[in-house]
Amino acid sequence: MEITNPAALPADWRDIFALTKPRVMSLVVFTGLCGMLAAPQLLPLVLGFTAILCIALGAGACGALNQWYEVEVDAKMRRTAKRPLPAGRMDRQAALHFGVGLAFFSVLLMGLATNWLAAILLAASILFYVVIYTVWLKPRTPQNIVIGGAAGAFPPLIGWVAATGHISALPLLLFAIIFLWTPPHFWALSLFVRSDYAAAGIPMLPVVAGIQNTRRQIFLYSLPMAAAAVTPWALHLTGAIYGVAASGLSLGFLILAASVLANRATEPAQMGPEKRLFGYSVLYLFALFGALVADRFLAW
Amino acid sequence: MVKLEEEVVRRQRERAKITAWLLGAFVVLLFFITIAKTGINW
Numbered sequence: 001m002e003i004t005n006p007a008a009l010p011a012d013w014r015d016i017f018a019l020t021k022p023r024v025m026s027l028v029v030f031t032g033l034c035g036m037l038a039a040p041q042l043l044p045l046v047l048g049f050t051a052i053l054c055i056a057l058g059a060g061a062c063g064a065l066n067q068w069y070e071v072e073v074d075a076k077m078r079r080t081a082k083r084p085l086p087a088g089r090m091d092r093q094a095a096l097h098f099g100v101g102l103a104f105f106s107v108l109l110m111g112l113a114t115n116w117l118a119a120i121l122l123a124a125s126i127l128f129y130v131v132i133y134t135v136w137l138k139p140r141t142p143q144n145i146v147i148g149g150a151a152g153a154f155p156p157l158i159g160w161v162a163a164t165g166h167i168s169a170l171p172l173l174l175f176a177i178i179f180l181w182t183p184p185h186f187w188a189l190s191l192f193v194r195s196d197y198a199a200a201g202i203p204m205l206p207v208v209a210g211i212q213n214t215r216r217q218i219f220l221y222s223l224p225m226a227a228a229a230v231t232p233w234a235l236h237l238t239g240a241i242y243g244v245a246a247s248g249l250s251l252g253f254l255i256l257a258a259s260v261l262a263n264r265a266t267e268p269a270q271m272g273p274e275k276r277l278f279g280y281s282v283l284y285l286f287a288l289f290g291a292l293v294a295d296r297f298l299a300w
Numbered sequence: 301m302v303k304l305e306e307e308v309v310r311r312q313r314e315r316a317k318i319t320a321w322l323l324g325a326f327v328v329l330l331f332f333i334t335i336a337k338t339g340i341n342w
Contacts, residue, residue: 009304009307009308009311010308010311010312010315011311012311012314013311013314013315013318044336045336046329046332046333046335046336047333047337050329050333053329112333113333113337
């Protein structure tokens with residue numbers, strides 16, 4: 001018998017791995033690691049490794065459950081149509097079992113290896129991403145990414161709590177930075193792939209409120225984001241290395257956000273400033289959190 | 301064209317191998333977590 005329905009086969013391990021959205025996971029792992037390394041006390045190596053592994057597995061569970069829920073939407077968008085579920089290479093039920101299993105495993109292991117406050121925060125971030133963002137907000141409101149962005153802001157907080165066992169001002173500021181960074185980051189992307197979102201019926205801001213309004217919102221959100229980025233330095237929670245890096249990187253972000261605001265193009269091919277801001281926003285977060293760790297080990 | 305039975309067996313073997321490695325790694329990780337939690341310095 002020859003293969004006519006790939007979903008009837010046991011899923012290939014590469015497709016199971018792709019279900020965890022490895023590229024998104026890398027940013028989550030990095031910010032979680034930086035949150036943990038910025039804490040005043042360091043975990044033993046194996047416990048630190050386990051905490052980061054749990055954050056990665058939790059993010060993987062979010063990716064799997066998100067793809068399980070959004071299979072019809074993903075099938076309508078060019079960017080996501082080749083994922084294992086919409087492409088029919090994997091059984092939907094298997095994705096659900098994998099995602100739920102991974103979520104429980106990551107939370108339990110986090111609790112056993114570090115502390116239960118970190119495990120509760122990890123569980124809350126998974127529930128927030130899957131239930132509040134994916135199921136509730138994303139298909140209903142253009143503010144989806146504003147509130148849903150909180151889910152992606154959890155990792156540095158979880159990393160810090162895994163190391164210390166408590167919440168303090170610096171990890172809350174790290175949470176605020178990612179929370180305020182998420183809207184300009186995603187809206188820059190959604191401007192040049194808005195036809196995809198429109199085709200899938202997702203009410204992203206450019207689809208609902210228009211291109212110029214989205215550009216204005218990107219710039220407006222960049223201002224409190226830049227302020228939040230320099231606040232740890234202003235409050236003497238970090239040293240000059242972080243302060244200089246945060247100021248320079250945020251200035252660069254604001255300049256690019258201003259160039260997006262000034263752009264009047266409506267075709268994706270002419271949206272150079274939006275593409276530059278999107279690329280820079282990823283670099284910005286990596287560099288900002290990298291500077292935080294450099295500051296912790298070189299300046300304190 | 302690959303036969304269905306051959307592809308099923310190939311994928312099951314691949315997944316069984318990966319599962320075995322992951323389980324082995326998990327056991328080793330649990331061992332080291334226990335050591336770290338009990339505060340033994342190596």
